[in-house]
Amino acid sequence: MKLWIALSFAAVCVPTSVMGFSTQQLPRSAARWTPRSSMSLSTATEAVPFAKGPRVIRQELPTLYVYDHCPFCVRVRLALGVKNVKHLIHFLANDDVATPTKLVGKKIAPIFSLPEDKFVMAESLDIIAKIDSDERFGPTSQILPASGRKDIKSWQKSTQVLLRTLQRPRYVATGLLPEFQQLDSRHAFVRNHQLPPYEKLEWKGDSSGDTPVPGLDMDTKLKLYAEAMASDPAPLIEDLNARLVELDDMLYSEHHCSEGGFSLDDIDLWARLRSITIVRGVTWPTRLRRYMDNLSTLGDVPLYDEMAL
Numbered sequence: 001m002k003l004w005i006a007l008s009f010a011a012v013c014v015p016t017s018v019m020g021f022s023t024q025q026l027p028r029s030a031a032r033w034t035p036r037s038s039m040s041l042s043t044a045t046e047a048v049p050f051a052k053g054p055r056v057i058r059q060e061l062p063t064l065y066v067y068d069h070c071p072f073c074v075r076v077r078l079a080l081g082v083k084n085v086k087h088l089i090h091f092l093a094n095d096d097v098a099t100p101t102k103l104v105g106k107k108i109a110p111i112f113s114l115p116e117d118k119f120v121m122a123e124s125l126d127i128i129a130k131i132d133s134d135e136r137f138g139p140t141s142q143i144l145p146a147s148g149r150k151d152i153k154s155w156q157k158s159t160q161v162l163l164r165t166l167q168r169p170r171y172v173a174t175g176l177l178p179e180f181q182q183l184d185s186r187h188a189f190v191r192n193h194q195l196p197p198y199e200k201l202e203w204k205g206d207s208s209g210d211t212p213v214p215g216l217d218m219d220t221k222l223k224l225y226a227e228a229m230a231s232d233p234a235p236l237i238e239d240l241n242a243r244l245v246e247l248d249d250m251l252y253s254e255h256h257c258s259e260g261g262f263s264l265d266d267i268d269l270w271a272r273l274r275s276i277t278i279v280r281g282v283t284w285p286t287r288l289r290r291y292m293d294n295l296s297t298l299g300d301v302p303l304y305d306e307m308a309l
């Protein structure tokens with residue numbers, strides 16, 4: 001396959017929302033996952049869907065600067081969505097250095113801008129803490145703190161290489177993600193994001209030290225991305241399917257992954273798992289799939305299923 005075919009697909013409008021017309025979550029009292037009898041002596045804790053508050057519409061809308069594929073950005077989009085805060089999304093091109101640098105002094109996403117306060121901030125978790133503690137954005141402390149559980153974190157760590165291998169070439173090859181609409185932006189991503197087994201230093205090189213590391217040339221990087229798309233993903237997907245079964249066992253419920261309710265655990269986990277939906281042919285365990293769909297609806301953040309490759 002010619003490199004430019006794999007890496008410069010035309011943008012075609014494909015709907016990406018899975019449940020685009022659903023706007024309401026059931027109120028907490030009406031949507032219990034496990035009905036509770038007032039006579040029940042059971043001490044089992046229920047899984048409780050997040051109770052979404054009324055729509056928050058500031059006169060000057062906040063703007064969130066993101067890359068669509070970026071899980072840190074998705075964290076904030078999910079938080080704004082569950083808190084029902086209307087906002088503008090500015091999808092940065094992946095090679096746009098000027099816009100984020102003007103806002104926060106470097107190329108980074110997400111960036112949250114609140115024009116009514118002339119306030120700008122980076123760092124996903126700081127942004128979420130700000131939004132969830134400011135009464136102008138509805139009830140505060142709606143998102144529970146992180147539980148500190150280790151099992152999900154170690155699952156994430158142990159699947160990092162597998163997920164990078166599958167996801168990174170697909171982000172670029174769809175030609176549909178807003179940050180990759182032009183060839184320069186696709187090339188910027190390929191230039192900066194290594195494919196396993198390469199480490200970041202081997203891929204990018206480093207000329208700052210006494211012993212410069214050359215890194216790979218751009219043609220080689222493009223070839224490796226194209227080869228990754230041309231190769232049969234079946235063995236990797238089989239591996240991923242097994243890992244998802246393990247993760248399914250760790251989920252507390254289809255509404256929140258840890259006991260107690262919707263928390264920063266979900267903000268982090270769901271944001272990362274969303275990227276997997278760009279991989280076609282994955283078999284999702286039932287509960288995990290419901291979790292993906294429930295939080296997509298709750299947070300009004302679409303999954304990639306319709307454009308999966």
Ligand SMILES: N[C@@H](CCC(=O)N[C@@H](CS)C(=O)NCC(=O)O)C(=O)O
Nearest residue numbers: 070071072107108109110123124125
């Ligand atoms: N700790 C930051 C990490 C943000 C981050 O690493 N974002 C990546 C995109 S996923 C980024 O902007 N990297 C710089 C680049 O792409 O040039 C946060 O949580 O917001």
